[in-house]
Amino acid sequence: xVFGATAEKERVGYNILASxxxxxxxxxxxxxxxxxxxxxxxxxxxxxxxxxxxPDLAVIALSEGRTxxxxxxxxxxxxxxxxxxxxxxxxTGEAGARLEAxxxxxxxxxxxxxxxxxxxxxxxxxxxxYVTFYPMRLTGGGxxxxxxxxxxxxxxxxxxxxxxxxxxxxxxxxxRSVLDVAxxxxxxxxxxxxKAVGLFLEGxxxxxxxxxxxxxxxxxxxxxxxxxxxxxxxxxxxxxxxxSMVGSHRLYLDSCRQHGIYAVESAEAVVSALKALTTAPRPxxxxxxxxxxxxxxxxxxxxxxxxxxxVFPPFAPATMExxxxxxxxxxxxxIKNPLDAAGAGLSPAVIGQLTRAVCADPSFDLVLxxxxxxxxxxxxxxxxAALAGEKPVVAxxxxxxxxxxxxxxxxxxxxxxxxxxLEEAARGASALMWYxxxxx
Amino acid sequence: xVFGATAEKERVGYNILASxxxxxxxxxxxxxxxxxxxxxxxxxxxxxxxxxxxPDLAVIALSEGRTxxxxxxxxxxxxxxxxxxxxxxxxTGEAGARLEAxxxxxxxxxxxxxxxxxxxxxxxxxxxxYVTFYPMRLTGGGxxxxxxxxxxxxxxxxxxxxxxxxxxxxxxxxxRSVLDVAxxxxxxxxxxxxKAVGLFLEGxxxxxxxxxxxxxxxxxxxxxxxxxxxxxxxxxxxxxxxxSMVGSHRLYLDSCRQHGIYAVESAEAVVSALKALTTAPRPxxxxxxxxxxxxxxxxxxxxxxxxxxxVFPPFAPATMExxxxxxxxxxxxxIKNPLDAAGAGLSPAVIGQLTRAVCADPSFDLVLxxxxxxxxxxxxxxxxAALAGEKPVVAxxxxxxxxxxxxxxxxxxxxxxxxxxLEEAARGASALMWYxxxxx
Numbered sequence: 001x002v003f004g005a006t007a008e009k010e011r012v013g014y015n016i017l018a019s020x021x022x023x024x025x026x027x028x029x030x031x032x033x034x035x036x037x038x039x040x041x042x043x044x045x046x047x048x049x050x051x052x053x054x055p056d057l058a059v060i061a062l063s064e065g066r067t068x069x070x071x072x073x074x075x076x077x078x079x080x081x082x083x084x085x086x087x088x089x090x091x092t093g094e095a096g097a098r099l100e101a102x103x104x105x106x107x108x109x110x111x112x113x114x115x116x117x118x119x120x121x122x123x124x125x126x127x128x129x130y131v132t133f134y135p136m137r138l139t140g141g142g143x144x145x146x147x148x149x150x151x152x153x154x155x156x157x158x159x160x161x162x163x164x165x166x167x168x169x170x171x172x173x174x175x176r177s178v179l180d181v182a183x184x185x186x187x188x189x190x191x192x193x194x195k196a197v198g199l200f201l202e203g204x205x206x207x208x209x210x211x212x213x214x215x216x217x218x219x220x221x222x223x224x225x226x227x228x229x230x231x232x233x234x235x236x237x238x239x240x241x242x243x244s245m246v247g248s249h250r251l252y253l254d255s256c257r258q259h260g261i262y263a264v265e266s267a268e269a270v271v272s273a274l275k276a277l278t279t280a281p282r283p284x285x286x287x288x289x290x291x292x293x294x295x296x297x298x299x300x301x302x303x304x305x306x307x308x309x310x311v312f313p314p315f316a317p318a319t320m321e322x323x324x325x326x327x328x329x330x331x332x333x334x335i336k337n338p339l340d341a342a343g344a345g346l347s348p349a350v351i352g353q354l355t356r357a358v359c360a361d362p363s364f365d366l367v368l369x370x371x372x373x374x375x376x377x378x379x380x381x382x383x384x385a386a387l388a389g390e391k392p393v394v395a396x397x398x399x400x401x402x403x404x405x406x407x408x409x410x411x412x413x414x415x416x417x418x419x420x421x422l423e424e425a426a427r428g429a430s431a432l433m434w435y436x437x438x439x440x
Numbered sequence: 441x442v443f444g445a446t447a448e449k450e451r452v453g454y455n456i457l458a459s460x461x462x463x464x465x466x467x468x469x470x471x472x473x474x475x476x477x478x479x480x481x482x483x484x485x486x487x488x489x490x491x492x493x494x495p496d497l498a499v500i501a502l503s504e505g506r507t508x509x510x511x512x513x514x515x516x517x518x519x520x521x522x523x524x525x526x527x528x529x530x531x532t533g534e535a536g537a538r539l540e541a542x543x544x545x546x547x548x549x550x551x552x553x554x555x556x557x558x559x560x561x562x563x564x565x566x567x568x569x570y571v572t573f574y575p576m577r578l579t580g581g582g583x584x585x586x587x588x589x590x591x592x593x594x595x596x597x598x599x600x601x602x603x604x605x606x607x608x609x610x611x612x613x614x615x616r617s618v619l620d621v622a623x624x625x626x627x628x629x630x631x632x633x634x635k636a637v638g639l640f641l642e643g644x645x646x647x648x649x650x651x652x653x654x655x656x657x658x659x660x661x662x663x664x665x666x667x668x669x670x671x672x673x674x675x676x677x678x679x680x681x682x683x684s685m686v687g688s689h690r691l692y693l694d695s696c697r698q699h700g701i702y703a704v705e706s707a708e709a710v711v712s713a714l715k716a717l718t719t720a721p722r723p724x725x726x727x728x729x730x731x732x733x734x735x736x737x738x739x740x741x742x743x744x745x746x747x748x749x750x751v752f753p754p755f756a757p758a759t760m761e762x763x764x765x766x767x768x769x770x771x772x773x774x775i776k777n778p779l780d781a782a783g784a785g786l787s788p789a790v791i792g793q794l795t796r797a798v799c800a801d802p803s804f805d806l807v808l809x810x811x812x813x814x815x816x817x818x819x820x821x822x823x824x825a826a827l828a829g830e831k832p833v834v835a836x837x838x839x840x841x842x843x844x845x846x847x848x849x850x851x852x853x854x855x856x857x858x859x860x861x862l863e864e865a866a867r868g869a870s871a872l873m874w875y876x877x878x879x880x
Contacts, residue, residue, distance in 0.1 A: 009816050010786070010787065010816060010817060012783060012786075014816075015814075015815070015816055018815070018816070063772075064772060086772070087772050087773060087782050087783065088772025088773075091773070091774070092772055092773060092774055093774065096772075134812070134814055134815070135815045135816070136815070147736070148736065149734065149735060149736020149737070149739070150734050150736065150812075151732070151733075151734025151735070151736045151737040151738075151810065151812055151838060152734075152736040152737060152740065153736075154734075154812045154813070154838050155737065155838050155861070155862060158813065158838060158839050158840050158843070158860075159840075159861070161840055162840045162841065200736070202736065202739060228736070228739045228740045228743055229739065229743065230743050231742055231743045231746035231747070232746075233742045233746060233752055234739045234742045234743050234746075236776075237735065237738060237739045237742055237776075237778055240735075240773070240774040240776060240780075266740075266862075266863050267740070267862070267863075268861055268863050292591070293591075294589065294590050294591025294592075294594075295589060295591070295677065295680075296587070296588065296589020296590065296591045296592040296593075296640070296642065296668070297589070297591040297592060297595065298591075298677060299589070299642060299668045299669065299674045299677045300592065300668045300706075300707070302671055302673050302674045302677055303668055303669065303670050303671045303674050306671035306672075306673060306674075307671070312673050332503075332504060332526070332527050332528025332532055332536075333527060333528075333531070333532060333680070334531070334532055334533065334680040336676075336677075336680060338677055340680075342527050343452060343527065346450070346452075347450065370591065372574070372590075372591055372594045373594070373598065374455075374574055375455075375458075375574070375575045375576070376449050376450060376454075376455055376458070376575070377450065398591060398594050398595050398598060399598050400598045400599075400601055400602045401602065401841055402842075403598070420598075421595070421599070421708055422595060422706075422707070423706050423707075423708050
C-alpha cells in the first residue's frame with residue numbers, strides 16, 4: 001500500500017509510486033487516495049480498508065499528523081512493516097517529539113517494523129523494490145549502504161554508480177523512531193547478497209550496540225564508516241536534522257578502531273574503500289610496490305600510503321633481474337620501488353611485464369599500477385586483467401572519469417579496482433591494507 | 441624545429457609532432473630526421489642546418505646523449521629556446537648529472553631558454569602550441585598549471601577539463617636544468633591570459649625566491665600549491681625523479697602561510713580551488729550560509745568549512761521573515777543556518793527564493809547551495825545563475841559528474857562554481873575564504 005498517491009509530478013507521493021513502478025517491482029501494488037481512482041493505468045484504492053489483501057509493506061507519504069493516523073490503520077489491518085517519509089517529528093522540537101512518541105507507540109502496539117520517519121526510503125535491488133522518492137534503477141551487486149541522511153545516502157549512491165559498484169540494499173534511516181542503525185546492520189549481516197557495508201552516521205542512541213555489532217560483522221563483511229559531527233556546530237545541526245546526539249568524535253573514532261571498524265573522512269572515501277574491498281582479494285600485509293611510467297604520482301602515492309601504514313620494500317634480487325630483462329641493463333632511470341619505467345612504460349605490454357614480475361616478488365602484499373590516459377598508448381587493461389590472482393592489484397588510470405569508464409568493467413571483472421584519481425586509488429589501497437590478513 | 445620525428449605511432453617523436461599538428465599551431469613547423477623525408481604530408485628536413493630559417497623553438501625528442509649534441513647545434517644556428525624531453529640526466533646518478541651539467545652549460549653558452557630535460561613539455565593555448573607528447577586540444581581560459589611531474593601535471597589537467605576550466609599555460613618543469621619553477625611563475629605573472637596558477641612541487645633549489653615570488657603574484661593572481669614529499673621515502677623518490685631535494689615539509693607549509701600562498705593537500709584540491717577562484721567573486725569574510733533541502737550534507741559542510749575557519753552566524757531577523765514568507769509560518773523544520781528547506785526545497789523555485797533572501801543578508805559573506813539530482817525536480821540552475829552578484833555563491837549538485845555536466849557551463853558563466861561532491865565544494869569554498877578580503 002502506498003499512501004499519498006498523486007498525479008502531481010513534483011510531489012513526493014507521485015515520485016514514490018513512479019520509483020516503485022519504474023524499479024520493476026513484480027508484486028502487487030496498492031496506491032491509496034480517496035478520489036484519484038487511477039494512476040498511470042494502475043488502480044488506486046480509496047482507502048486501506050478497501051484493499052482486498054493485507055499488504056506486506058505500507059509506504060506512507062502523508063504529512064506528519066496524518067502519518068500517525070495512517071500507521072494505526074495499517075496496524076489494524078495487519079500490515080507489519082512501514083516506511084514513513086514525512087519529516088516534522090522530533091527533529092523540530094517538543095511538539096514534533098510528542099508526535100513521534102505517538103508514532104513509535106503505534107508501531108510498537110501493532111508490532112510494525114517502522115523505517116523513518118523523516119526518511120528518503122529504502123531500496124532492495126534483489127526484489128527490484130525501490131521505495132524512495134528518487135526514482136532510479138541500480139545495478140545489483142554486493143555493496144549495501146546505510147545512511148542517517150538522505151543527501152549523504154545519495155552522495156554515496158551516486159558515487160557508487162560512477163565507480164561501477166553494484167548495490168544490494170540502500171537504507172536511509174531518518175529518525176530511528178523504532179528501527180535504529182544497528183537493526184539495519186543486523187539485517188545486512190544475514191543478507192546473502194551483501195558483501196560489504198558503507199555507513200554514514202550523524203549520531204545514534206545505541207552507539208555501544210552499533211559498534212560491537214559492526215565490529216563483529218566486519219570480520220566477514222567489511223564495514224566502512226563515515227561519521228559527521230566533529231565540529232561543535234554540527235552537533236546542533238544533527239539534533240535538528242534527525243534528532244541525533246552526535247557524541248564525542250574522538251570517542252567514536254577510538255571505539256571504531258578498538259573494534260576493527262574502518263573509519264574514513266568522507267562519503268567519497270566510503271565508496272572508494274568499498275570498491276577495493278569488494279573487487280580485490282585481501283592483502284597478506286602492508287608491503288606495497290608501485291609500477292608506473294610517471295614518477296611524480298608514485299611519490300604522491302608513497303606519501304599517502306605511508307600515512308596509512310604502508311611500507312615500500314626494495315625489489316628482491318630476482319625481481320631486479322626480471323625488471324632489467326624488460327627494461328634493458330642500463331635504463332635511463334634508477335630501478336627502485338616505486339618503479340618508474342619512464343619512456344619504456346608508455347607501452348602497455350611493458351607495464352604488464354613489469355607488474356607481473358613485481359607481483360611474483362614475495363616482498364610485496366599489494367601492487368599499485370599508475371598509467372596516464374593517452375591518445376596513442378592504450379591503457380594496460382588486458383595486461384592487468386590477466387594478472388588476477390592471490391595478490392591485490394590496484395590500478396590508477398590518470399584521466400577524466402569518462403576517459404577510463406570503458407576499462408572499469410573489464411578490470412572489475414578481473415578483480416582489479418581501477419580509480420581515475422590518485423586520491424581515490426590511495427583510499428582504495430588504504431582500505432585493503434586496513435583489512436590485511438596479518439602484519440608484514 | 442622538432443628533432444626525433446618518426447612515423448612510428450607509439451614513439452615520443454611521433455606523438456610530439458602529432459600534438460603540435462593536431463593542436464592547430466599556425467606557424468612554420470620543421471621536423472628533423474636524417475632519412476624520413478616527409479611526415480603525414482609535412483616536409484621533414486634531414487638536418488637542422490638545412491632548415492631555411494632560424495626556428496624560434498627547438499623541440500628535442502632524442503636520447504639523452506644526442507640531446508646535448510642537438511642543443512649545441514641549435515645554439516650555433518641561433519635558436520634561443522628549447523624543450524628537451526629525454527630523461528636519463530641527474531635523476532639517474534653521477535653520469536647523468538655530468539651529462540646534465542653539460543646540457544646546462546651548452547644552453548647558457550648560447551643563451552638558450554631550456555625547458556627540461558626530463559619533461560612532458562609545455563602548452564600555450566593562446567598560440568595553439570601543444571609541445572607535449574600527449575596530443576590533446578584544450579579549451580582556452582584563465583587557469584595556468586605548472587608541475588614538476590608529468591603525471592601530476594596530467595592529473596591537474598584532466599581534472600581541470602572535467603571541471604570545465606579553461607587553460608592558459610601548462611608547463612611540466614622536469615629537471616630544471618636552466619629554467620626553474622620560479623622562472624615559469626615569473627612568466628605567468630606577466631601573462632595577461634593567466635588569472636590564477638596551480639603548482640605541483642616536489643622540491644626546488646631556489647625555494648626562497650619561489651615562495652617570495654608566489655607570494656607577490658598571489659596578491660593579484662591566486663597561486664594554489666600542492667607539494668608532495670611529506671614522507672621520508674618520498675624524499676628519495678623525488679631525488680631519483682627530477683633530482684629534487686624536497687626539504688622539510690613543515691618548513692614549506694610555514695613559509696607558504698607566511699607569504700599568503702594557499703597550500704592544499706592534493707592535485708584535485710588545486711583544481712577545485714582554482715575553479716572557485718576563477719569563477720566566483722572574492723568574499724568579504726568567512727561568514728557562511730548554507731541553503732539546501734537535505735540536512736545531512738549541511739552538517740558535513742559545516743564540519744569541513746569550520747576546519748577552514750568558517751563561521752555560521754544565525755539569519756538576521758529580516759531574513760527569518762523572508763524565509764517564513766517562502767516556507768510558511770510553521771514549516772516542519774527548525775529554521776536555522778544551515779537552512780534545510782526539507783520537502784519545500786525540492787522545488788528549484790523555493791531554493792532560488794531562499795538563496796536570494798540569504799544572499800541579501802549582510803550577516804553572510806558566502807552562500808553555499810546543495811541540491812540532489814532527481815528525475816523530476818530539476819536543478820535550480822536558472823535560479824542560481826540569476827543571483828550572480830557581489831557575493832560568492834557556491835553550488836554543490838550531489839550527483840554523478842555526468843548528471844550535472846550540462847549545468848556546469850551555465851553556472852560558470854554566471855559566476856557560480858558548481859561541484860558534484862561535497863568534498864570538492866568544501867575545497868572550493870575554503871579557497872575563497874582563504875582569499876577573503878577581510879576578517880569578519
